[in-house]
Amino acid sequence: xxxxxxxxxxxxxxxxxxxxxxxxxxxxxxxxxxxxxxxxxxxxxxxxxxxxxxxxxxxxxxxxxxxxxxxxxxxxxxxxxxxxxxxxxxxxxxxxxxxxxxxxxxxxxxxxxxxxxxxxxxxxxxxxxxxxxxxxxxxxxxxxxxxxxxxxxxxxxxxxxxxxxxxxxxxxxxxxxxxxxxxxxxxxxxxxxxxxxxxxxxxxxxxxxxxxxxxxxxxxxxxxxxxxxxxxxxxxxxxxxxxxxxxxxxxxxxxxxxxxxxxxxxxxxxxxxxxxxxxxxxxxxxxxxxxxxxxxxxxxxxxxxxxxxxxxxxxxxxxxxxxxxxxxxxxxxxxxxxxxxxxxxxxxxxxxxxxxxxxxxxxxxxxxxxxxxxxxxxxxxxxxxxxxxxxxxxxxxxxxxxxxxxxxxxxxxxxxxxxxxxxx
Numbered sequence: 319x320x321x322x323x324x325x326x327x328x329x330x331x332x333x334x335x336x337x338x339x340x341x342x343x344x345x346x347x348x349x350x351x352x353x354x355x356x357x358x359x360x361x362x363x364x365x366x367x368x369x370x371x372x373x374x375x376x377x378x379x380x381x382x383x384x385x386x387x388x389x390x391x392x393x394x395x396x397x398x399x400x401x402x403x404x405x406x407x408x409x410x411x412x413x414x415x416x417x418x419x420x421x422x423x424x425x426x427x428x429x430x431x432x433x434x435x436x437x438x439x440x441x442x443x444x445x446x447x448x449x450x451x452x453x454x455x456x457x458x459x460x461x462x463x464x465x466x467x468x469x470x471x472x473x474x475x476x477x478x479x480x481x482x483x484x485x486x487x488x489x490x491x492x493x494x495x496x497x498x499x500x501x502x503x504x505x506x507x508x509x510x511x512x513x514x515x516x517x518x519x520x521x522x523x524x525x526x527x528x529x530x531x532x533x534x535x536x537x538x539x540x541x542x543x544x545x546x547x548x549x550x551x552x553x554x555x556x557x558x559x560x561x562x563x564x565x566x567x568x569x570x571x572x573x574x575x576x577x578x579x580x581x582x583x584x585x586x587x588x589x590x591x592x593x594x595x596x597x598x599x600x601x602x603x604x605x606x607x608x609x610x611x612x613x614x615x616x617x618x619x620x621x622x623x624x625x626x627x628x629x630x631x632x633x634x635x636x637x638x639x640x641x642x643x644x645x646x647x648x649x650x651x652x653x654x655x656x657x658x659x660x661x662x663x664x665x666x667x668x669x670x671x672x673x674x675x676x677x678x679x680x681x682x683x684x685x686x687x688x689x690x691x692x693x694x695x696x697x698x699x700x701x702x703x704x705x706x707x708x709x710x711x712x713x714x715x716x717x718x719x720x721x722x723x724x725x726x727x728x729x730x731x732x733x734x735x736x737x738x739x740x741x742x
Contacts, residue, residue: 346382346390350397353378358405366398368410376417380424387432388425395421437643441693444637447573448672448692451606454599493523496604501525504593508583511601514576522577530562530580538565539578546575548598563589566598568605576605619732627676627690631728634692638725646699647731648689650706651719657712658685664710678735686735696724 357365367374383391508526512519519532542549542565549565568577637643652658678686699722712718723731
């Protein structure tokens with residue numbers, strides 16, 4: 319009973335959210351009053367055109383209901399009823415009931431259409447975030463490779479390895495060490511890094527100049543906060559002594575702004591778009607590593623998987639619950655060294671960019687492969703499973719097992735893995 323109550327309360331809250339904006343109230347009252355005024359001028363005895371050949375007020379209500387939803391349509395109908403008490407001797411209740419039915423129909427259309435739009439937006443946002451993360455990782459690998467080629471003997475460490483190694487350092491020193499390494503690789507002479515907590519910007523580290531202050535009214539910082547993109551000195555109209563060379567934002571896995579690097583001084587020969595892009599990728603990668611442990615309520619049986627896999631699994635589960643965005647899981651249990659080797663080879667060549675997998679090794683000849691397929695429904699997951707079965711030769715694996723479920727039924731898949739592994 320409590321679940322039903324909570325469901326209807328959430329539904330009502332969503333429907334009433336539209337009324338929290340006072341501009342919408344002004345539109346509703348203003349346009350209804352305007353319609354009533356023109357209706358009174360043309361038809362003093364029937365200002366709402368209830369008895370006219372063309373039901374003009376119904377068209378008027380339809381526009382607002384389709385745009386704002388059921389609640390707004392009902393309010394407009396209520397306002398028309400209140401006004402009708404002064405204009406009509408016999409109030410056309412049947413006509414109003416017909417209008418109410420139309421309002422409910424159009425309101426449901428508005429709800430489902432907006433739901434579809436929200437699902438598409440969330441899907442696009444998730445895809446954009448994943449591609450940005452993968453792009454950062456690939457670009458960072460390229461940077462590390464370039465650095466190794468240039469100065470392997472002098473500095474025998476990849477840049478990616480240098481950043482990842484920061485995670486083992488004390489938390490209050492990590493950002494300072496990051497700036498020091500950026501200075502070492504790219505010649506940064508003066509910069510400051512600020513971290514965002516709610517609406518507050520906290521300075522975590524600085525190098526070369528203690529006078530770099532975060533001021534959201536600064537033209538470059540204000541432009542960055544508005545566009546959420548990197549801003550360079552060339553992007554502002556006037557340059558003075560308070561201008562910076564660049565203001566670079568950094569984001570976490572959920573694409574939320576988490577930090578800002580204010581770059582004030584850098585050698586002219588080092589200040590180029592290639593180096594700035596590299597610095598931007600590095601601070602984004604660092605911020606994502608710092609904020610990996612976003613709190614999710616993760617069931618115990620899921621914890622056989624890595625943190626990265628669980629993070630994406632819980633994000634997609636959340637999208638499924640909130641917006642109905644479909645995703646699927648496919649699991650295969652291989653029990654011979656040959657089938658395990660064939661599956662490993664398959665993973666190197668046949669996964670899509672957004673697909674993730676987890677290899678749960680019970681022993682050298684007993685392994686579970688779990689594939690996470692974002693925004694793929696059950697039929698798509700079954701096609702993926704068929705593709706594996708067609709491409710991978712399992713030959714002598716008589717104990718081969720597999721399971722395909724929607725992401726909402728992930729518990730069933732992990733129960734199967736847990737139960738099967740315990741039997742052994």
